[in-house]
Amino acid sequence: MLEIRNLHATIDDQEILRGIDLKVSAGEVHAIMGPNGSGKSTLAKVLAGHPAYEVTEGEIIYEGKNLLEMDPDERAREGVFMAFQYPVEVPGVSNAQLLRLAYNEKRKHQGLEELDPLEFKELLAERAKLVDMDLSFMSRSVNEGFSGGEKKRNEILQMAVLEPKLAILDETDSGLDIDALRIVADGVNKLRRPDNAIILVTHYQRILNYIIPDYVHVLYRGRIVRSGGKELALELEEKGYDWIKSEAGVTASA
Amino acid sequence: MMTQATEAKETGLYLEAYEQLRQRTASEVPSWLDRLRAEALEKFSELGFPAPTLEEWRYTNVAPIAKARFVPSWTIDGAEETGRRWEDRVYEEARSSVLVFVNGRFRSDLSSLAALPREAVVLGLADALRSEHQKMIGERLARGAAFDRQHFAALNTAFIADGAFVYLPRGVRVEAPIQLLFISDSGPVMSFPRVLVIAERESEATLIERYVGAADQPYFTDAVVEIYVDENAHLEHYKVQEEGAASFHVATTWVELKRAARYHSTTVTLGAQLARHNIAAILTEEGGECRVDGLYMVDTGQHADTHSLIEHRAPRCTSFQLYKGILDGRSRGVFNGRIYVHREAQQTDAYQTNRNLMLSNEARVDTKPQLEIFADDVKCSHGATVGQLEEEELFYLRTRGLSFEKARNLLTYGFAEEVVEKIAVDSIREQLNEVILNRLHATALDVR
Numbered sequence: 001m002l003e004i005r006n007l008h009a010t011i012d013d014q015e016i017l018r019g020i021d022l023k024v025s026a027g028e029v030h031a032i033m034g035p036n037g038s039g040k041s042t043l044a045k046v047l048a049g050h051p052a053y054e055v056t057e058g059e060i061i062y063e064g065k066n067l068l069e070m071d072p073d074e075r076a077r078e079g080v081f082m083a084f085q086y087p088v089e090v091p092g093v094s095n096a097q098l099l100r101l102a103y104n105e106k107r108k109h110q111g112l113e114e115l116d117p118l119e120f121k122e123l124l125a126e127r128a129k130l131v132d133m134d135l136s137f138m139s140r141s142v143n144e145g146f147s148g149g150e151k152k153r154n155e156i157l158q159m160a161v162l163e164p165k166l167a168i169l170d171e172t173d174s175g176l177d178i179d180a181l182r183i184v185a186d187g188v189n190k191l192r193r194p195d196n197a198i199i200l201v202t203h204y205q206r207i208l209n210y211i212i213p214d215y216v217h218v219l220y221r222g223r224i225v226r227s228g229g230k231e232l233a234l235e236l237e238e239k240g241y242d243w244i245k246s247e248a249g250v251t252a253s254a
Numbered sequence: 255m256m257t258q259a260t261e262a263k264e265t266g267l268y269l270e271a272y273e274q275l276r277q278r279t280a281s282e283v284p285s286w287l288d289r290l291r292a293e294a295l296e297k298f299s300e301l302g303f304p305a306p307t308l309e310e311w312r313y314t315n316v317a318p319i320a321k322a323r324f325v326p327s328w329t330i331d332g333a334e335e336t337g338r339r340w341e342d343r344v345y346e347e348a349r350s351s352v353l354v355f356v357n358g359r360f361r362s363d364l365s366s367l368a369a370l371p372r373e374a375v376v377l378g379l380a381d382a383l384r385s386e387h388q389k390m391i392g393e394r395l396a397r398g399a400a401f402d403r404q405h406f407a408a409l410n411t412a413f414i415a416d417g418a419f420v421y422l423p424r425g426v427r428v429e430a431p432i433q434l435l436f437i438s439d440s441g442p443v444m445s446f447p448r449v450l451v452i453a454e455r456e457s458e459a460t461l462i463e464r465y466v467g468a469a470d471q472p473y474f475t476d477a478v479v480e481i482y483v484d485e486n487a488h489l490e491h492y493k494v495q496e497e498g499a500a501s502f503h504v505a506t507t508w509v510e511l512k513r514a515a516r517y518h519s520t521t522v523t524l525g526a527q528l529a530r531h532n533i534a535a536i537l538t539e540e541g542g543e544c545r546v547d548g549l550y551m552v553d554t555g556q557h558a559d560t561h562s563l564i565e566h567r568a569p570r571c572t573s574f575q576l577y578k579g580i581l582d583g584r585s586r587g588v589f590n591g592r593i594y595v596h597r598e599a600q601q602t603d604a605y606q607t608n609r610n611l612m613l614s615n616e617a618r619v620d621t622k623p624q625l626e627i628f629a630d631d632v633k634c635s636h637g638a639t640v641g642q643l644e645e646e647e648l649f650y651l652r653t654r655g656l657s658f659e660k661a662r663n664l665l666t667y668g669f670a671e672e673v674v675e676k677i678a679v680d681s682i683r684e685q686l687n688e689v690i691l692n693r694l695h696a697t698a699l700d701v702r
Contacts, residue, residue, distance in 0.1 A: 048653050051645070076655035088650035092668030101664065102654040109655075141668070158654065 001026050001063060001197050002166055008057035008222075009046050016042040018222035019058070024166070027194040031208055031233060032201045034219035035241040040201045041085060043219070044170040047199070048082035049075050062166065076102075077109040081164030083155035085171040090142035095154065098142050099124060099161050106162060127160040131187040149180035156187045163191070168199045173207035185210030205237040220248050264320040265302055269295070271326040271444075272412055278328060279415060283383060286392050287414060294401050294411035304405045313588040313620050314530055314559045319502045324444035324474045327358040328415060333440075337364040340437045343466050345681040348433035353378065355436045358445025359416050369430040374459070375421035376432055379448055382419035391419060395450055398480045398508040404532070406504045410446045410478040417448035422457035422487070431460035431490075431679055438467035438475060438501065449479040453487040453515075460490040462679065465525070467498040472527075477505040483515040485539070490518050492682055497525035499555065507533040511542035511571075520677055523550035523558045524689065534563040537571040537599075545574045549673045551689070552617075554583030561590045564606070566599035566629075573603070578673050579610040580666055580690075581617035589621045593636065597628040606636040611643070611669045613662070663691050 002024040009017040016039045024030055034040050046053050047060070049072035060067040067075060090098065096117075103123075104114040115123065128135060131153045143151050152172055159167055169188070173181055188211050192198065200211060208216075208230065216232040217224045220241075225248050226232065236244070272295050280288055303320040304311040337356045341364075344352045350369035353376065354361050360378025370376055375387060382391060401408035418434050436447050451461060461481075467473055475497060483489050497503045503526040511517050523529055535544045550558040564573045579587045589608045610619045623636040643665050651661035667690045677683045 050649060071658075072649060072652040073655050073657050073661070076653050082653055084650065084653075088644075088646050090647055090650070090665065090668055092671030093664055098651070098654065098664070101656060101660075105655040105660075162654070 003061045004058070005061075006058035007043075007046070007055065007060065009042060009053050009055050011042070011053050015056070016053075016222055017046065020219075020222070020224060022217065022224065024197045024199065026165075026197055028215065029192065029198045029200060029211060029213045031213040031216045032199060032219055033203070033205075033216060033233065033236060035245065036203065038219045039222040040203075040219050041170055044082055044168045044199070044201050047168050048072060048080065073105075076162075077106055079165035080168070081159055081162055081166070082168040082170060083152070083159060083172050085174065087143050087151040087155050089144045091144050093142050094139050095142050096121075096124060096138040099138075099158065102158070103161050124161065128157060130160045130190050131156045132183050133157055148175040149177065152176055152180065152184055153187070156184055160187065160191055163196075165196050166199070167191075167196065168201065170201045171203065172200075173202055173204060181207060182210060205233045208233045218244055220244055265299055267323060268409065268412070269299065274326065275328055275413060275415060284388055284392065287383065287395075290396055291412050291414055294396070294408045297401055298405065298408040298412055301403075301405045301408060310561065313586075314528070314557065316504075316528070316530075318528065319474060319504075322442065322472060322474065322502075324442050327443050327445040330357050330440045330443055334361075334363060336439050337361055337437060340435070340439065340466055343435055343437075343464060345431070345433055345462065345464075345679060347679055347681055348431050348462060351376075351428075351430035352433040352435060353418050355416070355434065355447060357438055357440050357443050358436070358447055360418070370428060370432070371426065373423055373426045374428050375419070375423075377419045379417035379419050379450070380415060387419065387421060390421070390452070391450060394452060394480065394482060395448075396480075398482075398510055398536075399478050399506050404506065406476050406530075406532075407478055407506045410448060410476045410506070413446040414448045415446070418450075420449070420451040420459070420461065422453045422459055424454040425456045426454075427457065428459040431462050433462040433464060436463070436465045436475065436477070438465075438473045438497070439471075441471055442473055443471075444474040444476070447475065447477040449477070451479070451481040451489070453481070453483050453489050455485045455487060457484075458488045460679065461492070462682070463493045465495045465497050465503060467501055469498040470500060471498060472500045472502070473498065474502045475504070479505070479507045481507070481509040481517070483509065483511045483517050485513040485515060487512075488516040490678060492519070492677065492679060493521045493531075494682060494685075495521070495523050495525055495529060495531075497529070499525065499527060501526045503529045505531050507531070509533075509535045509544070511535065511537050511539070511544060513539035514541040514543075515539075516543045518545040519547065520673065521548040521560070522682070522686065523548070523552070523560070526558075527555055528557045530559040530561070532561045534565065535573065536565045537568055537573065539568045540570050542568065542571040544572070545676075547575065547673050547676065548577040549580075549670055549686070550577070550587055551580040551670075552582070552585040552587060554585060557586040557588075559588035559590075562592065564591075564593045564604065566593070566595040566602045566604060568598065569600045569602070571599065571602055573605070575606040576673060577608045578670060579608070579619055580613065580670065581610060581619055582613040582693075584614070584616040586617070587619040589619070589638070590624070591622070591636070592624040592626065593634060595625075595627040595629050595632055595634065599629045600631045602629060602632040602634065604632070604634040608638040609669075610638075610640045611666065612640060613643070613666070663693055666693070667691050
């Protein structure tokens with residue numbers, strides 16, 4: 001589904017990603033872990049097409065297409081979704097409006113009929129249950145006045161409505177208390193299917209107790225320095241990132 | 255000497271037009287109106303068109319109006335087809351409560367007042383001047399919109415011939431919104447609509463002014479609307495200005511609120527190459543409440559200027575004001591909002607905000623909120639902002655599958671929503687949402 005080859009990316013002429021290689025197949029969950037500043041969120045944003053980042057080398061092939069040639073909205077319509085670490089507030093636009101617009105943009109792209117507000121309301125009510133969200137949130141402005149946990153849940157609701165092929169969850173667990181974390185993780189688990197894939201960017205192992213990954217990759221200074229199964233996350237939890245740092249340091253100087 | 259000669263020429267057209275109007279109508283109008291018009295003309299000849307050296311006209315140059323050779327509306331017969339062509343501009347809610355004006359003249363054949371209660375008096379002004387209400391009109395007309403210093407109010411007053419008269423006797427409540435549709439569609443016509451609204455105690459109504467016209471003609475509208483809202487009366491007022499792109503639109507709105515009166519207005523400015531709106535709400539007795547909102551949305555070749563005055567003369571009155579501007583291309587916006595609180599007006603609650611969204615680097619806005627407070631126990635605040643769309647918001651919406659244009663239009667919609675959502679007439683709200691969401695080649699966005 002996704003193949004990243006030797007990806008280098010910069011922001012303000014500063015190189016953040018320095019040669020990432022990653023292959024993700026349908027049905028898989030990949031966790032990207034790493035200390036702060038290792039480039040995790042940059043990787044997520046580059047995949048979503050954030051205009052502030054410049055890809056200087058390498059390529060990203062998504063479903064056989066060159067992802068880097070696509071605008072952020074094209075990527076979205078083709079099934080790429082990023083749940084934001086800091087979901088953006090959109091005053092004056094209701095949650096239901098945005099969700100229906102986004103949903104219909106995708107339907108149009110697929111050559112399907114758009115849903116009218118009534119039809120969509122039904123679909124929305126059903127999906128909102130996945131993240132235990134009250135329908136009163138639907139008439140409120142997007143993320144405006146939402147608590148941190150509500151914003152994160154709202155991101156997963158968008159994911160539930162848009163049903164992406166490839167979902168990138170950028171630190172969706174940060175700032176969540178244990179109950180909210182469980183709700184969000186449950187929601188994501190219910191959306192796991194053999195034909196979609198998830199990239200889970202996280203600093204902490206905690207969420208991986210709920211969303212069990214198939215692969216764990218450790219990112220450090222813009223490179224994947226270690227990959228393994230879900231047990232790698234536990235090892236990290238136990239030994240901390242210093243272990244990776246010193247090992248990487250040794251490798252670098254060797 | 256050169257200057258004087260030019261000025262003489264510029265007002266000359268109007269002196270001539272005045273003589274024509276007088277010859278045509280002197281015998282038909284009451285003598286007090288004949289005197290009023292003469293007095294106003296004299297004032298206008300003295301004032302001329304405002305020069306940009308005047309503080310009030312610093313950002314708005316009306317030389318193009320002064321130089322143009324407009325044709326007086328009373329020399330043109332607005333054909334019935336002209337009115338029919340614009341019939342779709344009658345809002346659904348006002349199908350049976352609409353007064354249609356073609357080139358400034360009331361057309362009863364195009365109007366429909368079936369939905370209005372018998373107690374409400376809604377007439378073309380020329381007809382009203384020939385009716386039993388003539389005396390009442392004489393007592394109120396031009397008492398509010400002073401023309402001693404206001405160039406365009408003077409010009410309008412000199413040419414009072416037609417317009418609308420709305421009189422709501424005590425306790426009369428009108429459900430259907432009363433729409434006044436002003437159509438200018440006969441070449442370079444100039445028209446001077448005059449509207450007088452008297453809402454007596456405990457009466458209630460909704461008034462909609464809508465201005466439309468030919469897109470390719472540089473015509474000129476100079477309107478004056480005077481509104482009296484008496485004790486405990488409630489008036490909802492909308493002004494939708496969507497004049498043709500080459501036109502000039504100057505309007506004066508003057509409102510007086512008596513004890514515990516309520517007046518809510520939303521002014522929507524979409525059209526004209528040059529638009530100026532002077533709006534004044536005067537709170538003269540205790541407990542009055544006014545909300546004076548506006549939305550201006552302009553693009554290349556357009557200039558929209560709002561000058562507002564909210565005057566608190568009595569204690570315990572409330573005023574809210576929210577004006578939002580959306581400026582694209584090479585457009586220009588001006589907002590000058592003044593709140594004046596007299597010494598007697600203790601416990602005033604006054605709030606004013608002007609926010610501007612710049613969609614282009616070539617657009618420009620001058621905003622100047624002013625507070626003048628002479629009472630010591632008041633709650634007043636004001637502010638102005640000028641900003642652009644947030645990159646992160648645009649990116650966020652694009653990652654949800656919306657194209658750049660759609661994301662931008664949706665954010666613009668969100669920006670305007672704070673003004674639009676308060677509009678109680680569905681058709682106006684829907685019209686605005688459509689205008690905002692379908693801008694600039696973006697395909698329709700359906701946000702129901």
